Amino acid sequence: MSCRVGVVRFPGxxxxxxxxxxxxxxGGEAEVLWHGDSSLKNVDAVVIPGGFAHGDYLRCxxxxxxSPIMESINSFAKEGGxxxxxxxxFQVLTEAELLPGALQKNAGMKFxxxxxxxxxxxxSNVLGRHAKAGDRLRIPINHFEGNxxxxxxxxxxLEEENRVVFRYVDNPNGSIADIAGICNAxxxxxxxxxxxxxxxxxxxxxxxxTTLIQSLLIA
Amino acid sequence: MSPAPEDASVHxxxxxxxxxxxxxxxxxxxxxxxxxxxxxxxxxxxxxSYKSSKIHLKRLPTEAPWVLVGPGENAGVIDVGDDxxxxxxxxxxxxxxxxxxxxxxxxxxxxxxRDIFTMGARPIAVMDPLRFGPLDDPRSRWIAEGVVSGxxxxxxxxxxxxxxxxxxxxxxxxxxxxxxxxxxxVLPSERLVLGQASGIGNLAVLLGASTGRDGIGGVSxxxxxGFGESSEDADKRPSVQVGDPFEEKRLLEACLELLDxxxxxxxxxxGGAGITCATSETASRGGAGMDVDVTAIHAxxxxxxxxxxxxxxxxxxxxxxxxxxxxxxxxxxxxRWEIEASVIGRVTDNxxxxxLNGFDGExxxxxxxxxxHDDAPEYDRPLAPPRDLTERRSKDASQGxxxxxxxxxxxxxxxxxxxxxxxxxxxxxxxxGPGNDGTLLRLxxxxxxxxxxxxxxxxxxxxxxxxxxxxxQGTAMIVAEAVMNIACVGAYPLAVVNCLNFGNPEHPExxxxxxxAVDGMTEACIAFNAPVVGxxxxxxxETNAVDIAPTPVVGVIGMHPSxxxxxxxxxxxxxxxxxxxxxxxxxxxxxxxxxxxxEIGGCKDGTLPTFDLAQAVRTAAFIxxxxxRQRLVAVxxxxxxxxxxxxxxxxxxSGVGAQINYHNDHISMFNESGGRVLAVVQxxxxxxxxxxxxxxxxxxREIGRTGGSSLTFGAEITVPLNDLENACRNELPxxxxxxxxxx
Numbered sequence: 001m002s003c004r005v006g007v008v009r010f011p012g013x014x015x016x017x018x019x020x021x022x023x024x025x026x027g028g029e030a031e032v033l034w035h036g037d038s039s040l041k042n043v044d045a046v047v048i049p050g051g052f053a054h055g056d057y058l059r060c061x062x063x064x065x066x067s068p069i070m071e072s073i074n075s076f077a078k079e080g081g082x083x084x085x086x087x088x089x090f091q092v093l094t095e096a097e098l099l100p101g102a103l104q105k106n107a108g109m110k111f112x113x114x115x116x117x118x119x120x121x122x123x124s125n126v127l128g129r130h131a132k133a134g135d136r137l138r139i140p141i142n143h144f145e146g147n148x149x150x151x152x153x154x155x156x157x158l159e160e161e162n163r164v165v166f167r168y169v170d171n172p173n174g175s176i177a178d179i180a181g182i183c184n185a186x187x188x189x190x191x192x193x194x195x196x197x198x199x200x201x202x203x204x205x206x207x208x209x210t211t212l213i214q215s216l217l218i219a
Numbered sequence: 220m221s222p223a224p225e226d227a228s229v230h231x232x233x234x235x236x237x238x239x240x241x242x243x244x245x246x247x248x249x250x251x252x253x254x255x256x257x258x259x260x261x262x263x264x265x266x267x268s269y270k271s272s273k274i275h276l277k278r279l280p281t282e283a284p285w286v287l288v289g290p291g292e293n294a295g296v297i298d299v300g301d302d303x304x305x306x307x308x309x310x311x312x313x314x315x316x317x318x319x320x321x322x323x324x325x326x327x328x329x330x331x332x333r334d335i336f337t338m339g340a341r342p343i344a345v346m347d348p349l350r351f352g353p354l355d356d357p358r359s360r361w362i363a364e365g366v367v368s369g370x371x372x373x374x375x376x377x378x379x380x381x382x383x384x385x386x387x388x389x390x391x392x393x394x395x396x397x398x399x400x401x402x403x404x405v406l407p408s409e410r411l412v413l414g415q416a417s418g419i420g421n422l423a424v425l426l427g428a429s430t431g432r433d434g435i436g437g438v439s440x441x442x443x444x445g446f447g448e449s450s451e452d453a454d455k456r457p458s459v460q461v462g463d464p465f466e467e468k469r470l471l472e473a474c475l476e477l478l479d480x481x482x483x484x485x486x487x488x489x490g491g492a493g494i495t496c497a498t499s500e501t502a503s504r505g506g507a508g509m510d511v512d513v514t515a516i517h518a519x520x521x522x523x524x525x526x527x528x529x530x531x532x533x534x535x536x537x538x539x540x541x542x543x544x545x546x547x548x549x550x551x552x553x554x555r556w557e558i559e560a561s562v563i564g565r566v567t568d569n570x571x572x573x574x575l576n577g578f579d580g581e582x583x584x585x586x587x588x589x590x591x592h593d594d595a596p597e598y599d600r601p602l603a604p605p606r607d608l609t610e611r612r613s614k615d616a617s618q619g620x621x622x623x624x625x626x627x628x629x630x631x632x633x634x635x636x637x638x639x640x641x642x643x644x645x646x647x648x649x650x651x652g653p654g655n656d657g658t659l660l661r662l663x664x665x666x667x668x669x670x671x672x673x674x675x676x677x678x679x680x681x682x683x684x685x686x687x688x689x690x691x692q693g694t695a696m697i698v699a700e701a702v703m704n705i706a707c708v709g710a711y712p713l714a715v716v717n718c719l720n721f722g723n724p725e726h727p728e729x730x731x732x733x734x735x736a737v738d739g740m741t742e743a744c745i746a747f748n749a750p751v752v753g754x755x756x757x758x759x760x761e762t763n764a765v766d767i768a769p770t771p772v773v774g775v776i777g778m779h780p781s782x783x784x785x786x787x788x789x790x791x792x793x794x795x796x797x798x799x800x801x802x803x804x805x806x807x808x809x810x811x812x813x814x815x816x817x818e819i820g821g822c823k824d825g826t827l828p829t830f831d832l833a834q835a836v837r838t839a840a841f842i843x844x845x846x847x848r849q850r851l852v853a854v855x856x857x858x859x860x861x862x863x864x865x866x867x868x869x870x871x872x873s874g875v876g877a878q879i880n881y882h883n884d885h886i887s888m889f890n891e892s893g894g895r896v897l898a899v900v901q902x903x904x905x906x907x908x909x910x911x912x913x914x915x916x917x918x919x920r921e922i923g924r925t926g927g928s929s930l931t932f933g934a935e936i937t938v939p940l941n942d943l944e945n946a947c948r949n950e951l952p953x954x955x956x957x958x959x960x961x962x
Contacts, residue, residue, distance in 0.1 A: 011472075011557060014378030014645060017668070018646060036555075051378060052375075052378070052465065055376065055468075056376070057465065110639075110640050111372075111375060111640045111641075113638075113641060113642050113644065195644075197647070200647070201647070203650045203782070204647060204650065
């Protein structure tokens with residue numbers, strides 16, 4: 001059975017169609033969900049893609065969390081529905097408190113777009129079905145605010161509960177504990193700064209993102 | 220209407236000459252009032268009217284069967300098959316960026332994107348050729364850092380990838396940087412729209428940001444005059460507009476939806492000269508007139524004067540021509556995207572552009588719409604080569620003390636510091652991104668996203684050193700270089716856009732440079748069968764009456780007909796033959812115009828090396844074909860810094876060295892004789908490749924073998940890869956601030 005994935009579009013989102021294309025290329029179905037609607041249209045999984053929701057004004061994700069769709073995503077996530085936040089989507093998920101911590105400006109105070117090596121640290125989440133812990137992936141990053149921070153207590157908890165999903169091999173942005181992605185306690189909500197949809201074709205230099213999106217498609 | 224201005228100081232302050240005032244008087248058969256005068260002053264500015272350059276631009280070749288829209292519209296459009304058209308344009312935002320680097324560059328990006336979606340195309344790529352003063356000058360570093368941040372801040376947020384460009388530092392741009400921006404978009408061929416107003420009674424709807432007092436006189440005060448005292452220049456800061464990429468993003472999506480639903484009969488962006496330009500251009504293109512109600516314009520602040528509303532260059536605005544029956548739907552779509560929409564005008568049949576205080580109110584201005592464009596003055600300004608041209612050309616640029624190892628290290632520069640700040644991957648098209656010869660994007664259908672199995676290649680190139688020595692041949696050489704760059708990613712050229720950055724057109728030498736450059740471009744474009752489909756002229760690039768070195772910049776767009784695997788890399792493989800293809804330089808080839816001569820030897824003059832354009836055409840076609848047929852393992856264009864720099868870049872890219880047999884003096888290492896590439900072919904295919912090349916009359920020489928951890932030239936010169944890498948990668952981060960925490 002093919003999986004229908006809802007891809008959320010806020011004003012200012014810009015990776016929605018790339019995400020849709022990547023899902024299509026892997027045999028999934030995708031539905032663009034408008035931020036102002038509250039219906040998730042019975043999708044099986046939700047992706048909040050990258051971009052600049054509401055221009056990133058005030059603070060990345062700070063306005064997006066008030067969009068009507070977020071209330072539905074919140075309930076969907078609480079019921080165990082798979083939710084992936086990519087880049088700006090990760091920022092939105094932390095603002096919406098579906099994931100702990102926050103993403104602040106890169107330590108180098110510059111926007112960074114580059115290929116990164118990341119390690120798949122924990123596979124006990126919706127992205128890990130086709131992977132094993134320790135897999136090393138090449139997936140690009142593209143962000144100004146990707147520097148993950150959280151309290152020592154939260155970090156402790158993330159580590160103990162095996163909720164650090166990805167770590168950078170060469171930390172590009174100053175993230176605490178080299179964190180590139182985390183999940184919630186149940187493993188159904190994942191946030192990551194790298195863009196798996198940008199690593200889905202040999203023509204684009206990497207196909208390492210496909211296992212992640214495929215995993216979501218059978219979730 | 221208000222009374223006519225009484226003294227000449229009024230039109231002079233607006234940048235109009237006394238002759239131009241008389242011309243307006245003649246056209247109207249009366250004295251213009253202040254508002255009318257202001258409207259003529261912005262539309263007849265150098266920036267909007269091309270009054271000094273038009274006479275020369277007419278010589279450029281502009282036609283080919285695949286050209287759908289040539290110069291003169293908002294963007295050039297070419298047919299690329301499969302019912303897909305590509306819109307492309309290049310522009311400068313030099314003067315705003317000199318005054319206010321971040322906003323100057325940001326609004327440069329915003330402005331050109333609107334030019335692309337005005338044609339019905341979704342912008343999918345930006346390129347930014349940038350030129351600044353030297354890195355050891357603090358102000359130039361401040362400008363460079365601000366401009367790159369501005370392109371990054373606006374381009375990333377508006378959601379269009381910046382996929383390539385150039386970065387050059389030279390004394391000539393101290394005080395007057397060059398910030399050029401190229402944008403490209405794709406559209407379903409049938410959606411092509413032109414910026415024209417037709418259909419009497421149709422409505423002109425102003426979409427997007429409110430109109431404020433920013434950017435008033437941008438085209439006249441700022442873009443059409445040089446720089447002098449810094450205190451005066453600081454006064455120009457209010458003429459720079461402020462950009463809002465989020466507004467632009469919503470405006471873009473809203474406009475594309477309007478176009479998709481067929482709700483507009485014409486659409487026009489608001490750039491230089493604001494509402495005056497948009498209303499008069501759409502009206503005169505459509506052979507119509509327009510009534511504009513200034514009270515209907517949604518304004519940012521209260522009590523704005525009509526003249527301010529009509530000439531403001533506030534960003535993120537579009538003018539859509541809409542049939543009355545579609546207005547409700549237009550407003551619906553606009554409000555979904557949180558875009559303001561106001562009906563500010565009506566298309567009329569009398570050819571007049573009338574500015575009204577309320578549609579039934581007082582007439583504030585009334586002038587024939589076409590006179591703002593078609594009747595703009597056209598100058599055949601005096602031109603003359605420099606008086607000492609013969610003496611300059613007799614100089615020997617190879618003199619100066621050469622230390623080949625250190626010279627090589629000083630000529631290397633990795634632009635990664637710049638492009639890592641740009642999103643260059645959005646839309647999943649970037650097969651070859653910035654930091655390479657040409658950029659290569661997958662061509663997918665704009666409506667369905669379906670792959671066509673083909674690619675679009677882009678390259679922007681300029682070289683002020685070559686053009687200073689010889690603007691005609693130098694310009695032909697930059698066209699050839701751009702074509703060679705896209706050949707390295709497997710593409711043949713389709714069209715050219717140009718951004719002609721020159722000094723003060725009132726200096727005869729500058730006009731001579733411009734004229735020569737146009738002739739050189741014409742020769743090269745004809746040879747490569749790549750017509751010019753659009754361009755921009757930026758004049759008055761001068762500081763304290765010193766003109767910049769002539770800097771025409773070209774953007775070449777090309778087609779890769781069968782894109783199934785990525786093209787060869789730049790990096791060297793181990794244990795293979797290194798070949799140089801293309802024109803063979805004379806033994807005592809001239810060093811004039813080389814980076815070595817300018818930056819190390821200290822000579823800026825001389826005579827350029829002989830350039831064989833026909834040979835460059837053959838070489839480029841042969842390379843593109845070899846790349847398409849996957850016969851090359853690695854390939855890299857030879858440009859600035861010559862063979863040695865090209866070989867070093869290849870070595871750095873993969874961490875594999877090379878032993879180059881006979882190039883061991885500064886002339887053979889650093890000469891910039893045009894039309895050459897370095898390439899690597901698998902050993903077992905080498906003989907067949909050589910035979911094929913000779914049949915196509917492309918000279919090939921084997922100059923060395925790859926491998927090892929250093930680059931050697933002859934027996935004496937050895938440079939460890941580590942040294943090359945450090946010199947290359949550290950320069951920009953050290954000068955401009957590191958963008959990462961690593962190292």
